[in-house]
Amino acid sequence: MTLSIFYQFFLLGCTSFGGPAAHLGFFKKHFVDNLGWLSNERYAAMISLSQILPGPGSSQVGFAIGLQRAGILGGIAAFLGFTLPSFLIMLLLAMTASQLESSLLGVISGLKLFAVVIVADAVLTMAKSFCKTIPLKLVAFVSTMVLLLLPTLYAQLLVLAAAASVACVYRFSPIPAHSTNTTNNRVNLPVLSVFSLLFIITFFGLPNELFAQFYQAGALVFGGGHVVLPLLQNTVPELDQDSFLTAYAAAQAVPGPMFSIATYLGASIASEHIWLFALIATVAIFLPGLLLMWAFHNNWQSLSTLPRFASVTCALNAAVVGLLAAALYSPIWQSAVFSITHMVIVTGGFVVFKYLKPPIWMMLLLFSIVGVLL
Structure with missing residues (x-):
């Protein structure tokens, strides 16, 4: 089991360009949609928890996926698999102090365009799952607007705190119940x-x-x-x-x-x-x-079954959609799309990815070739 987890995360660690928001899109597509390791609701709860804890959000979510799949050994395997490729590359760059070749820069440019496609797909699918009511859509919309106007850490924390506060007063429609492990639902002291x-x-x-x-x-x-x-x-x-x-x-x-x-x-x-x-x-x-993710993992999962906490979870999930939507524009779109040609490529890639549903490796290869050609 742990070897399988390591292998799956190692593949993503080799190909996941675009930063935390893009990584979350890759994780959702791979572990939720393709492998079915966890539900949309459980995945959103992991993202919500990672947003309120210090540390690297996508790595924490990956660690939590491995933790749920096979305990602490699974969490370690997920972390090692996802981190090892970047560790080796960064170590090599630091030791050689060499510059990237132009062809490799082209590949990276193409993969950044694919990151736009991945995050756009994640925003759309998560919005459909977690913004089904008008109040939740409003939470997502306001979160997006605030973070586009104020793209700072403090604004992000304020959005999450505001969403949770409103949910304590106004009872949002709870997320459909999902199975949780209640055998160990306390904070891991x-x-x-x-x-x-x-x-x-x-x-x-x-x-x-x-x-x-x-x-x-x-x-x-x-x-x-x-x-x-x-x-x-x-x-x-x-x-x-x-x-x-x-x-x-x-x-x-x-x-x-x-x-x-x-x-x-x-x-x-x-x-x-x-x-x-x-x-x-x-x-x-x-x-x-x-x-911190290990300490609060089970506690967060069991608390989500309580009515008021379920309301807070709904609001936080909708706010997370807003966070991803804002991140789609800045920094992902702004760091990848610089021309009309790029916009056409992203639009075409999104249509192909969304409706033809090719395997991710095929899309990675396609966008890599496009990046080199450009």
Whole structure:
């Protein structure tokens, strides 16, 4: 089971360009629609939980999928599979300091266009599932507008908090009941204690300062990879501005989670044992978010069966649709579509993907070829 989970996530880790929103689209298409590992409702609950926890959202959702599928070993297998490709690529880039070839840049350009298609499909299908009533459609619409006008971390948190607050007063139509595991529905206190203890002692000195710096960044950042850059600049003073910008550009260009920027930065700090420094930085920045997801995973699932909490879940799911819709425009559309030709390609690709339903590998190959030709 764990090998199968690792293999499925490794494939996605090799091909998932476009950032967290695109990754969530890939996950939904692969694990919900194609493999049927979990329901739309359960998947949306995982996204909702990842949105209110610090850490890398798509990696946390992937970890939760593996966790539900095969326990903690499944969660670890999912994380390793999804992260390993970007870790190896970023380590290689840091060690060689080489520039990407023009042909590879073309492939990446094409895959970014495919990311637009994937996220658009995810927004549409999730809107159909979670915005069936007028109040929920209004929540999604307002969330989208707010985040388009105020594309900041604080606006995102405000939208989620507002949606949950309204749901406590106004009872939204609950999501249809789905099976939950109620045998262990409490917060995993030992795991939460490990997270808290590690976080506290990072401020009082650890044998490894590198681990402390990146653990603090992973524990404090909300909003994913785009937000982690300024936080890392404050917590890792050893690196200059050029190193950070180079690492950020590399993280944008490779598949997988943007938190793999830690791999590049860890390797850049090292004077020797480069791979070890890269590994420590990578584990440290991901660990807080994964521990929190593990701690609250079962609790969130069981709470969703309570009437008032089900109402909150409905509102949060609708708000998540708004978050994805806003992310579809910025940064995904803005970072991929620069001409009328790109718009035509995205539109045609969406029609093909939506109605002909070809396998993802075929679409990846098609968009890669298109990117090289362009």
